[in-house]
Amino acid sequence: MMNHRCPEFKALLAEIQQGLRYAFQTENEVILLTASGTGGLEAALVNTLSPGDKVLAISIGAFGDRFAEIAAAYGADVERLAFDWGTAADPEAVQARLAQDEEREIKAVLVTHNETSTGVTNDLEAIADVVRAHGALLLVDAISGLVALPLPTDAWGLDVVVAGSQKAFMIPPGLAFVSVGPRAWEAARQARMPRFYWDFQSAHRYAERGETPFTPAVSLVYALVEALRMIREDGLETIQARHARWGRAVRAGLTAMGLQLLASGPHASNAITAAYVPEGVDGAAFRRILNEQHHIVIARGQGALRDRIFRVGHLGYVNEVELVGALLQIGQTLRDLGAPVAPEAGWAAAQAALRGSGFKIQDSGQQVRRHPATQPPSAAEENERA
Numbered sequence: 486m487m488n489h490r491c492p493e494f495k496a497l498l499a500e501i502q503q504g505l506r507y508a509f510q511t512e513n514e515v516i517l518l519t520a521s522g523t524g525g526l527e528a529a530l531v532n533t534l535s536p537g538d539k540v541l542a543i544s545i546g547a548f549g550d551r552f553a554e555i556a557a558a559y560g561a562d563v564e565r566l567a568f569d570w571g572t573a574a575d576p577e578a579v580q581a582r583l584a585q586d587e588e589r590e591i592k593a594v595l596v597t598h599n600e601t602s603t604g605v606t607n608d609l610e611a612i613a614d615v616v617r618a619h620g621a622l623l624l625v626d627a628i629s630g631l632v633a634l635p636l637p638t639d640a641w642g643l644d645v646v647v648a649g650s651q652k653a654f655m656i657p658p659g660l661a662f663v664s665v666g667p668r669a670w671e672a673a674r675q676a677r678m679p680r681f682y683w684d685f686q687s688a689h690r691y692a693e694r695g696e697t698p699f700t701p702a703v704s705l706v707y708a709l710v711e712a713l714r715m716i717r718e719d720g721l722e723t724i725q726a727r728h729a730r731w732g733r734a735v736r737a738g739l740t741a742m743g744l745q746l747l748a749s750g751p752h753a754s755n756a757i758t759a760a761y762v763p764e765g766v767d768g769a770a771f772r773r774i775l776n777e778q779h780h781i782v783i784a785r786g787q788g789a790l791r792d793r794i795f796r797v798g799h800l801g802y803v804n805e806v807e808l809v810g811a812l813l814q815i816g817q818t819l820r821d822l823g824a825p826v827a828p829e830a831g832w833a834a835a836q837a838a839l840r841g842s843g844f845k846i847q848d849s850g851q852q853v854r855r856h857p858a859t860q861p862p863s864a865a866e867e868n869e870r871a
């Protein structure tokens with residue numbers, strides 16, 4: 486490992502800061518923490534709030550609940566605004582609740598951008614509008630949505646946005662990224678929740694001289710540099726179009742084989758899809774067979790949906806051949822377990838959705854990094870390169 490206080494490492498941190506600002510679409514400082522995503526959420530709370538502060542926690546699933554629980558653990562006065570799992574938060578309901586707060590007691594609103602436990606993406610732009618009109622800080626868990634789905638931090642006026650390394654950033658778990666806007670810095674100067682490891686002001690002081698306060702996960706920083714270069718080369722627009730195509734393909738595939746999705750409307754996530762386990766099928770056995778016999782890992786549900794749904798992740802470092810293959814295998818395994826599904830119909834629908842999108846690899850004229858999300862070069866491209 487490189488010494489984390491040497492000039493070479495400072496150069497990596499500087500490059501990362503630029504890459505993260507691009508990924509978050511922000512001019513704000515983005516703080517790098519060695520932590521899983523949850524550490525980033527805890528940091529967002531303890532740096533901006535004081536014990537007893539009133540907080541409105543919007544929840545549409547397990548991760549929304551977790552954000553609320555962390556706030557409560559640090560002594561915030563948490564009011565939950567919960568919506569049914571599988572649906573998105575209704576911005577009008579948020580507006581109605583905030584409109585009742587004439588005394589402006591609510592200091593912060595917590596919201597999940599993309600709820601991984603249900604496969605639902607909130608209308609964050611609309612929620613941000615109503616929160617800004619009220620004046621509370623908006624703290625966003627964008628851990629599974631950032632990069633994969635549109636989230637222009639500055640254009641939407643988001644005060645704190647948290648992301649993590651292991652989702653659309655395509656690298657192993659262990660780093661969290663937190664964008665901190667001007668209003669959040671101001672709040673940080675007043676905030677009295679206890680903090681040491683998470684302290685943004687100390688992170689900022691060290692960042693000014695090209696360091697982190699504590700030893701960061703150096704190996705993950707190398708990985709992040711490379712991932713951010715890939716993100717920059719592809720461009721957010723291309724990456725997000727790719728996720729939209731994957732989302733459509735997975736929803737089309739699962740539906741065509743005869744399964745029911747948990748969320749299918751305009752809020753269905755393009756990063757992860759949840760579907761009901763067919764009646765009579767043992768969800769745990771289904772996942773075990775896929776894993777042991779076909780080397781495909783899908784997730785179970787969380788909370789009350791634990792054994793009732795399964796979830797297919799399609800974000801970050803995804804290979805379309807694997808994606809379509811996984812759908813076929815999901816169908817075949819369910820059929821083997823006695824469910825009335827049509828795997829081939831699902832496979833064909835997913836293929837059609839992938840092909841029908843008009844997706845093309847753009848020739849940027851540069852040496853393109855051939856990560857699996859791109860297609861192999863054409864013969865003409867190969868010749869040109871040779």
Ligand SMILES: *Cc1c(COP(=O)(O)O)cnc(C)c1O
Pocket residue numbers: 521522523524548597599600601626627628629649658
């Ligand atoms: C993955 C995830 C988290 C964080 O989980 P960690 O295990 O702490 O990395 C938080 N929120 C959402 C929406 C997530 O998808």
